[in-house]
Amino acid sequence: MIKSSFSNIQSEYLALIDHTKCVRCKRCIQNCGWGTYSFGGDKIIADHSKCVACGRCYTYCPEDAISIIKNPTVIRENGNWKDNHIKSIWKQSETGGIVISGMGTTFKYKKYFDHILLDACQVTNPSIDPLREPMELKTYLGKKPSKIELDFNEEGEPILKTKMPPQIELQTPFVFGAMSYGSISLNAQKAMALAARALGIVMNTGEGGLHDDLIPFGKNIIVQVASGRFGVHRDYLNSGIAVEIKIGQGAKPGIGGHLPGEKIGLDISRTRMIPLGTDAISPAPHHDIYSIEDLRQLIFAIKEATNYEKPVSVKIAAVHNVAAIVSGIVRAGADIIYIDGYTGGTGAAPNIIKDHVGIPIELALAQVDERLREEGIRNEASLIAAGSIRSSADAVKAIALGADAVAIGTAALIVMGCHVCGKCNTGNCSWGITTQRPELVRRLDPEVYGERLYNLISAWSHEIQEVLGAMGVNSIESLRGSRERLRGVELTDAELKVLGIKHAGL
Amino acid sequence: MITIDASGMHYKDLNKLIREGIGRGIKKFFLENVNGQYYIGDGIKGDDIVININGVPGNDLGVFMDGPTIVVNGNAQDNVGNTMNAGKILIKGDAGDVVGYGMRGGRIYILGNAGYRVGIHMKGYDEQLPVIIIGGKVGSFFAEYMAGGVIVLLGLNDTDDTCSDYFATGMHGGVIYLRKKIDFSKYSKEVDLYEADDKDTAFLKKYLLEYADNFNIAFEDIMDKSFYKIVPSSARPYAHLYTSA
Ligand code: SF4
Ligand code: SF4
Numbered sequence: 001m002i003k004s005s006f007s008n009i010q011s012e013y014l015a016l017i018d019h020t021k022c023v024r025c026k027r028c029i030q031n032c033g034w035g036t037y038s039f040g041g042d043k044i045i046a047d048h049s050k051c052v053a054c055g056r057c058y059t060y061c062p063e064d065a066i067s068i069i070k071n072p073t074v075i076r077e078n079g080n081w082k083d084n085h086i087k088s089i090w091k092q093s094e095t096g097g098i099v100i101s102g103m104g105t106t107f108k109y110k111k112y113f114d115h116i117l118l119d120a121c122q123v124t125n126p127s128i129d130p131l132r133e134p135m136e137l138k139t140y141l142g143k144k145p146s147k148i149e150l151d152f153n154e155e156g157e158p159i160l161k162t163k164m165p166p167q168i169e170l171q172t173p174f175v176f177g178a179m180s181y182g183s184i185s186l187n188a189q190k191a192m193a194l195a196a197r198a199l200g201i202v203m204n205t206g207e208g209g210l211h212d213d214l215i216p217f218g219k220n221i222i223v224q225v226a227s228g229r230f231g232v233h234r235d236y237l238n239s240g241i242a243v244e245i246k247i248g249q250g251a252k253p254g255i256g257g258h259l260p261g262e263k264i265g266l267d268i269s270r271t272r273m274i275p276l277g278t279d280a281i282s283p284a285p286h287h288d289i290y291s292i293e294d295l296r297q298l299i300f301a302i303k304e305a306t307n308y309e310k311p312v313s314v315k316i317a318a319v320h321n322v323a324a325i326v327s328g329i330v331r332a333g334a335d336i337i338y339i340d341g342y343t344g345g346t347g348a349a350p351n352i353i354k355d356h357v358g359i360p361i362e363l364a365l366a367q368v369d370e371r372l373r374e375e376g377i378r379n380e381a382s383l384i385a386a387g388s389i390r391s392s393a394d395a396v397k398a399i400a401l402g403a404d405a406v407a408i409g410t411a412a413l414i415v416m417g418c419h420v421c422g423k424c425n426t427g428n429c430s431w432g433i434t435t436q437r438p439e440l441v442r443r444l445d446p447e448v449y450g451e452r453l454y455n456l457i458s459a460w461s462h463e464i465q466e467v468l469g470a471m472g473v474n475s476i477e478s479l480r481g482s483r484e485r486l487r488g489v490e491l492t493d494a495e496l497k498v499l500g501i502k503h504a505g506l
Numbered sequence: 507m508i509t510i511d512a513s514g515m516h517y518k519d520l521n522k523l524i525r526e527g528i529g530r531g532i533k534k535f536f537l538e539n540v541n542g543q544y545y546i547g548d549g550i551k552g553d554d555i556v557i558n559i560n561g562v563p564g565n566d567l568g569v570f571m572d573g574p575t576i577v578v579n580g581n582a583q584d585n586v587g588n589t590m591n592a593g594k595i596l597i598k599g600d601a602g603d604v605v606g607y608g609m610r611g612g613r614i615y616i617l618g619n620a621g622y623r624v625g626i627h628m629k630g631y632d633e634q635l636p637v638i639i640i641g642g643k644v645g646s647f648f649a650e651y652m653a654g655g656v657i658v659l660l661g662l663n664d665t666d667d668t669c670s671d672y673f674a675t676g677m678h679g680g681v682i683y684l685r686k687k688i689d690f691s692k693y694s695k696e697v698d699l700y701e702a703d704d705k706d707t708a709f710l711k712k713y714l715l716e717y718a719d720n721f722n723i724a725f726e727d728i729m730d731k732s733f734y735k736i737v738p739s740s741a742r743p744y745a746h747l748y749t750s751a
Contacts, residue, residue, distance in 0.1 A: 094749075097746070097747060229589050229627060233610060235572070270632075272629070277741055277742070278678045278742055279678070279745060281651055287604055297544065297585075301548055301569045301588070304517075304521055305549030423750070
């Protein structure tokens with residue numbers, strides 16, 4: 001075993017090569033973004049300390065000669081002093097730094113989706129066969145009028161008199177979550193853009209501006225305005241289908257963005273208009289937003305700039321009192337509110353925030369939906385739920401808890417090969433996803449992964465149709481906020497109350 | 507040319523009139539009795555458009571603006587030139603807080619003072635070089651997180667403190683010029699102070715000539731002192747703060 005330098009921290013994984021199988025093709029050397037492998041004269045040698053278990057090498061080894069195993073050398077087990085505590089102490093004592101990483105929290109908090117079960121029809125009301133009968137998944141995001149007025153033409157047919165506020169039409173209730181150019185590669189964004197267009201859904205630029213190559217995908221793009229205001233200008237605001245103001249992110253509520261300088265190459269420097277190799281800093285707050293009134297000011301600055309033709313979304317992290325906050329945001333004039341739960345992903349965030357700040361999306365969503373209904377303003381804005389939607393089941397449950405649509409981020413990256421190694425902040429992603437190194441980005445083919453994203457969302461949409469059919473409803477809108485169709489298992493009374501659902505059996 | 511009497515008008519109506527006017531090819535707008543209307547010039551485009559304002563425009567004057575010129579014959583409120591991309595805003599009085607937030611290009615010239623948080627996260631790349639010149643003094647949090655562009659602080663009204671606390675915190679790009687020396691020890695550890703050299707003066711001259719001309723003040727009176735220059739000590743002021751898990 002070779003170590004990079006002396007440290008108390010032992011390699012987490014071992015990259016083992018079966019030299020009897022290895023044909024010395026050196027693909028692993030090329031494929032690993034972290035430089036784990038090198039050629040030692042007659043054989044491949046591995047620096048285990050560099051391995052992050054991103055899975056690229058063994059996926060591309062033609063001889064199946066590589067296995068990545070967890071380092072069996074253990075730190076003595078202790079229920080109180082967990083590995084991550086001990087390792088963080090070593091790391092921080094060696095560097096003096098705040099520990100940061102990519103992806104969502106790795107902590108094993110209770111996942112409420114896994115304690116919620118769906119209803120189905122038996123005898124008394126018939127289920128619907130989605131293969132034979134129409135099953136509507138189409139979803140409109142945007143403000144809905146409280147009442148509509150009709151006129152009648154000469155033939156006595158009704159004509160809608162009320163002017164509908166601008167809407168985003170989704171063929172299926174999914175959007176790709178915001179992931180910026182800079183945080184992820186252009187090819188990863190292109191894959192999502194291609195899939196979004198083919199599926200009739202939308203992707204989200206994140207806060208890094210819009211690359212010229214994505215301009216033709218405007219109808220399927222939400223452009224984002226965050227505190228760093230990277231790439232934000234008039235034409236940008238008008239180039240998408242909607243504009244999103246990013247206030248917070250589930251993985252890092254309350255703090256700004258920090259795109260490490262390692263990822264700021266020439267092109268990113270140009271689109272963000274910041275110096276080469278600098279850290280792209282998004283301040284924690286927007287410096288023109290210190291209140292709901294200020295938020296309203298920015299929402300309407302954007303509406304003015306886009307001639308009131310685009311819905312404005314506001315993205316926040318799910319935190320304590322989220323229902324009151326969302327009520328304020330609706331009253332500030334937002335058309336869509338994107339709520340990101342604490343298990344949501346990130347390109348880079350301090351572990352202290354990722355692992356300890358925020359609340360689960362399930363609880364946030366139930367409370368927000370409830371509050372907006374109570375106040376009679378649920379129609380004023382659509383809700384997007386996010387924060388590790390791992391399957392169509394999570395999506396269905398989120399919609400029954402009150403969401404209009406769900407956003408997927410990490411799941412989309414997993415489609416592109418991501419093994420959730422959590423090292424996105426380093427800029428070395430072997431899969432070409434969260435990196436700007438040209439030799440790594442090149443290997444991510446937007447066409448190939450665009451198609452796979454299409455497949456995934458199509459499959460999930462079919463699954464949603466299956467469960468809708470089983471529940472005897474023929475449109476996703478009928479399920480929205482329909483908590484009567486949900487039951488809880490292994491949940492306390494307090495949890496059931498917050499979720500607004502009954503215990504299974506009742 | 508068109509004159510609009512803005513008295514009692516909601517910002518939506520006023521801005522709609524301006525947008526429609528631009529659509530009809532009008533180049534010069536005279537707005538009278540402006541009284542706090544928000545978003546004047548929001549997202550408008552066209553290098554040859556000029557909006558002349560009598561009265562006090564409300565917040566977000568020239569937000570997302572892309573080319574036109576706005577002249578305010580008096581004071582302005584908060585968020586002047588917010589995320590502006592190109593064009594020019596002239597304020598013949600004082601401006602409020604958050605001038606030029608995230609500004610990407612164009613010029614904002616203020617004759618008097620400006621409030622807190624001026625030039626936060628201003629940017630710049632190649633020819634896109636935003637410039638803010640302030641005749642008087644500024645409040646706290648000046649040039650915080652500045653990433654590009656140029657801010658010139660003249661201190662013409664001769665008060666002792668032209669700037670206040672949290673000066674240039676987190677500045678990682680761009681340059682600030684000061685006409686009056688400040689007690690540098692009081693300010694950000696993340697920037698360095700130099701005396702401006704001939705190259706700097708030549709660069710400044712181009713903008714200050716225009717500034718003097720626009721506000722009808724003598725160029726010599728501005729150039730009577732030598733300038734100081736502030737640049738970030740590092741392009742990565744916070745890199746040492748973090749370690750990868
Ligand atoms: S990719 Fe596999 S076969 Fe090729 S050199 Fe590496 S271990 Fe050997
Ligand atoms: S995207 Fe991030 S978590 Fe996924 S493989 Fe790349 S570096 Fe690892």
